[in-house]
Amino acid sequence: MLANSAMLDRRQFNAVLLGASAIVTSSARAQQVADIDIAIIGAGAAGLVAAHRAREKGLKARIFEARNRVGGRIFTDESLGAPFDAGAFYIHFAERNPWKRIAEDLKVELVDDDTLWGGFNVFRNGQPIPPDERMRRRGAFGRLTAAVEAENPGADLSFAEAARRHAPELESAAEGMTLLSLGEEAEHVSIRDYQMLDSGEDFVMPSGYGHLLERYSRGLDIALMTPVTEIDSRGPGVRITGPRGTVTARAAIVTVPVSVLQAGGIRFLPDMPETTRTALDGLRMGALTKVALKVEGNRFGLSPWTQFFDQGSGALGADLLNFEFWPFERDLVIVFLGGNFARDLSKAGEAIAIATVRERLVTILGKDAEKAITGGRLAGWSADPYALGGYSIARPGHAGARKALEAPFNGLVYLAGEANAGAASMTAGGAALAATRVVDDIATRLAR
Numbered sequence: 001m002l003a004n005s006a007m008l009d010r011r012q013f014n015a016v017l018l019g020a021s022a023i024v025t026s027s028a029r030a031q032q033v034a035d036i037d038i039a040i041i042g043a044g045a046a047g048l049v050a051a052h053r054a055r056e057k058g059l060k061a062r063i064f065e066a067r068n069r070v071g072g073r074i075f076t077d078e079s080l081g082a083p084f085d086a087g088a089f090y091i092h093f094a095e096r097n098p099w100k101r102i103a104e105d106l107k108v109e110l111v112d113d114d115t116l117w118g119g120f121n122v123f124r125n126g127q128p129i130p131p132d133e134r135m136r137r138r139g140a141f142g143r144l145t146a147a148v149e150a151e152n153p154g155a156d157l158s159f160a161e162a163a164r165r166h167a168p169e170l171e172s173a174a175e176g177m178t179l180l181s182l183g184e185e186a187e188h189v190s191i192r193d194y195q196m197l198d199s200g201e202d203f204v205m206p207s208g209y210g211h212l213l214e215r216y217s218r219g220l221d222i223a224l225m226t227p228v229t230e231i232d233s234r235g236p237g238v239r240i241t242g243p244r245g246t247v248t249a250r251a252a253i254v255t256v257p258v259s260v261l262q263a264g265g266i267r268f269l270p271d272m273p274e275t276t277r278t279a280l281d282g283l284r285m286g287a288l289t290k291v292a293l294k295v296e297g298n299r300f301g302l303s304p305w306t307q308f309f310d311q312g313s314g315a316l317g318a319d320l321l322n323f324e325f326w327p328f329e330r331d332l333v334i335v336f337l338g339g340n341f342a343r344d345l346s347k348a349g350e351a352i353a354i355a356t357v358r359e360r361l362v363t364i365l366g367k368d369a370e371k372a373i374t375g376g377r378l379a380g381w382s383a384d385p386y387a388l389g390g391y392s393i394a395r396p397g398h399a400g401a402r403k404a405l406e407a408p409f410n411g412l413v414y415l416a417g418e419a420n421a422g423a424a425s426m427t428a429g430g431a432a433l434a435a436t437r438v439v440d441d442i443a444t445r446l447a448r
């Protein structure tokens, strides 16, 4: 559990709500005396950046967060002794990613991802694949990248279909690529959405992305353990309701994952407009998942950052695992998985997930690994009720969904987060950029 300086204790929280309920006895009066300008739902990357931006604009904002910690899908887990990031790890496209500047301002060490190379091998059922097959696979990845780039952007096919159209054997490479980079089967990924995503320089933080967000949250007005269940924008103002009371604000920013909205986690009054609903239907959540194994006393001759891909016995990469050894020289192996395999293991629970990846690692490294593996953690985002997945994927034919989610409803309720961040979507940087755009828009509207 993250200790958080912004955490309110139960008594403070009640005071927050008591103060709030006093201001909503008359909705007309509430408009005049609403004690906050912006209610922000969610204390992840988008929510925290929105709160800072609101403060810069002279607006009073409060964050309502369901969990007992900040960070959302960014969390540095220290339960195995050595820290690892259970969610986001890379500061992608650092050239325009606000988290790079935030990390620099907070004097957090940044390491260029290009320096983290430790070697690489490919296995099938724990056995190294023959060199000629490895060459063929490498060739297929190269051809796939070229094929994706060449695909007519007008045709919004699935990633799998686009690969098949170029050469049937590219489909398996496509599956591997989308499972381990997006956490989703290639059949469900819009090629057009994928093509428009930003890339650039990547950086990592040895101290942990989650710790960066925790530090950045200090001093903000954050009500933790405060799930929002209803947002009423019938006016005047917006009424934000949770199990413990109601608060009135002049505008609301909803940063919860699209999966939480799809699952009806928040009731909107009036209902979301049809355009927003249709846009939500065009997205789904990938299931990028990590299992961290603690491995002590034996490095098995492998350098830090070595990567092993292991294709199990399933078809087309269905049970593909990527092992990353000794990050930052720590006694950890981080295992990545995605798609339905990851969903099933997340649902099955931590013990089964750890046992599954442990067995696969022992097959690769041999019996000595059995006693070296002393613990494990599952970061099962798909089974987490406040995430319900890894990050948003646009379905084939729905590359326009992200843009459609930018329109506020009733002029008062805005969505912001990784799902509607244009070319920066799916990332923490995108969440930050979307939040900044939305707060600037609200500030302009409120100033009118």
Ligand SMILES: Cc1cc2nc3c(=O)[nH]c(=O)nc-3n(C[C@H](O)[C@H](O)[C@H](O)COP(=O)(O)OP(=O)(O)OC[C@H]3O[C@@H](n4cnc5c(N)ncnc54)[C@H](O)[C@@H]3O)c2cc1C
Residues within 6 Å of the ligand: 041, 042, 043, 044, 045, 046, 047, 064, 065, 066, 067, 070, 071, 072, 073, 074, 086, 087, 088, 089, 090, 091, 092, 226, 227, 228, 229, 255, 256, 257, 260, 265, 266, 288, 289, 290, 381, 386, 387, 389, 390, 391, 416, 417, 418, 419, 426, 427, 428, 429, 431
């Ligand atoms: C395994 C994995 C690896 C990743 N790797 C990277 C990476 O390397 N780099 C990168 O940039 N991105 C990565 N991502 C994606 C990144 O984590 C997300 O894009 C980003 O964290 C999303 O931020 P957000 O603020 O939009 O949403 P969230 O972080 O999900 O924040 C939303 C907040 O809303 C809260 N909430 C939900 N429901 C309610 C409710 N009803 N009431 C109140 N609060 C609620 C949640 O608890 C959460 O704190 C990864 C994600 C995963 C899962």
